[in-house]
Amino acid sequence: xxxxxxxxxxxxxxxxxxxxxxxxxxxxxxxxxxxxxxxxxxxxxxxxxxxxxxxxxxxxxxxxxxxxxxxxxxxxxxxxxxxxxxxxxxxxxxxxxxxxxxxxxxxxxxxxxxxxxxxxxxxxxxxxxxxxxxxxxxxxxxxxxxxxxx
Amino acid sequence: xxxxxxxxxxxxxxxxxxxxxxxxxxxxxxxx
Numbered sequence: 001x002x003x004x005x006x007x008x009x010x011x012x013x014x015x016x017x018x019x020x021x022x023x024x025x026x027x028x029x030x031x032x033x034x035x036x037x038x039x040x041x042x043x044x045x046x047x048x049x050x051x052x053x054x055x056x057x058x059x060x061x062x063x064x065x066x067x068x069x070x071x072x073x074x075x076x077x078x079x080x081x082x083x084x085x086x087x088x089x090x091x092x093x094x095x096x097x098x099x100x101x102x103x104x105x106x107x108x109x110x111x112x113x114x115x116x117x118x119x120x121x122x123x124x125x126x127x128x129x130x131x132x133x134x135x136x137x138x139x140x141x142x143x144x145x146x147x148x149x150x
Numbered sequence: 151x152x153x154x155x156x157x158x159x160x161x162x163x164x165x166x167x168x169x170x171x172x173x174x175x176x177x178x179x180x181x182x
Contacts, residue, residue, distance in 0.1 A: 006151050013154065016175035019163040020156040023180045031160055032178065042178040048168030050160070069175075076173055 005062040008069075015073060016045075043069075045076040053079045067097035071106050078113055087113040104138035107131050111144075 002008055012018050021028040023040055031037070035044060035052060044055045053076035060068055074089035090110035097103060111127030128144040135141055156177070157163050163174045 003154055009151055009154055012175060015172060017163045017167040017170065017172050018154050018156050018175050018177070019160065020158060020177045020179060022158075023178050027158070028178075031176075035176070035178070037178045040178050040180045044174075044176040044178075046164070046167075046174040046176050048164050048174070050164050053173070073173065 002060065002062050002065045005065075007066060008062050011066060011069060043072070045072045047076070047080065063097075064101055067093050067100035067102050067106070070097075071102045071109075074106070074109065074113075078109065078116075083113045083116045087117065098134075104131060104135035104140040107135060108140040108143060 003012075021031050023032055023037065039057055041059055042055065042057050044052045047053055054072040056068060056072060070089050070093045074086045074093070077083075077089065078086035087110060090106045090113060093100070093106035094103060094110065107127065107130055111124050111130075114127055115121070115124035117123075125147055128147055131138065131141040131144060132148065157166075160174075160176075163176075166172075167174045
C-alpha cells in the first residue's frame, strides 16, 4: 500500500536509487549479515560508498512514511556534512508534515544543521525553543531541555 | 503511475547513486 502511493513513488524515484532485499532468500544473506539486519521492514539510507547513514524499522502508512523518509534523507545529508541540504529537507518536513510523528525530530535537527552552518548559538537555541512551543510533549523537547531557561 | 523500479544488485545501486548524486534506499523485507 505504501509503495503504491503516488507521492511515495515520486519521492523515492526522485531522491534515491531504490533497492530491495528479500531476507527470506539465500541471495540476500550477504547484505543481511553486512548490515546486521534483524527485523523487517528495515529501511536504510546508504551512501554510494556502501555505508549505512540512517535507518528505521517498522511499517508506516504513506502519511508517516513520507516524513520519515525525508528525515532519514536529511540525517544522511547531515552525516555527509551537507548542512544546507540537510536543513532544507528538515524544513520541508516541518512545512509539509508539521503534525507527523517525526516532526519534532526534524525540528531538533533543523536547529543542529542551522548551527553547524552559522556557528551561532542563537540558531541552535532559537530553533530548539520552537520544540517547547510546537512539540512540548515530545522526547526531542526533553533532549534539549538542559538548554531551557529556568 | 509506474511502480518503483527496485534493483536487487547492491554494487550497481551504489554505483548509480554515485553517478546520479543520490543515496541508496535499501529496503530489507520479508514476504507475508
